[in-house]
Amino acid sequence: MLVEKNSIIITDLSSFDIRQILDCGQIFRYSKMGEGLYRVYSSDKTCMVEQTSEKAVITTDDIEYFYNFFDLDRDYGKIKASLADKPFMKEAIEYGRGIRILNQDKWEMLISFIISANNHIPRIKGIIDRLCKSLGKDMGEYRAFPTAQKMAEQDENFYAAIGAGYRAKYLAETSKAVAQGFDLDEIANLDGMSANKRLCTLMGIGPKVADCILLFAYHRQDVFPVDTWIKKVYKDIVGDGENNNLAIRKKLIATYGEYSGYAQQYLFFNKRDGK
DNA sequence: AACCAGGTGGAGC
């Protein structure tokens, strides 16, 4: 890996595939500009990523931010080796070998995953895009993700108008709570259970959405977001009649251990993108 | 054209 003033060049591609990283359901703000060429947005920042069979090049004004964003200090080889002998993992890791779990903005993940509930990924992207276009700071070539203060100024009707459906109320309420002082940074100091519970006090956030936020913004690894896709996987792997999400979560964490968060992402991608 | 989606809130027990 080579870090320059305005670019990062990655030559070991054994755990870096930009298509997989972006399409594995953890991020909603990016666009494909060409073959192996993507523009990515996070908070009020942006970068370009171009990947060929030989290298991936990240180009941006904020190297420090995107170095951390793409989780470039972490040894994914070690994680994959540790998970390899667990049920269903060999196939899933092989399919999603280039996945990395991004370090995303807390507020952006909070709002994005409220929108994600009972919703299709293509439509989630559309709602978030309209949200940024209407409330995000004008950065010239693009719009930033709107701040909590800006979002708190809008009422439920506004969010309904951009297509949020019945989640409109959740967005209005939770934006107000955060703008009025609900501390997202403090969550990082709590243990897993407490952090999940704390997030669940916000309207529109339940156990699954909380797990997604903890995984994608706080990089908590001892979580296991259970959605419809993971339930399908669970049926394939275990096949007992279990239908309770929290019970499934508990069993899956017991199975996959300290790297549950990564395991979940490989399994999700393999199920949803693979077949 | 139905079905379904990275589920949650709320009512009722």
Add this chain to the structure above:
DNA sequence: GCTCCACATGGT
């Protein structure tokens, strides 16, 4: 503490 159901919308 559980289970059951309504919920807005539009992509496939």
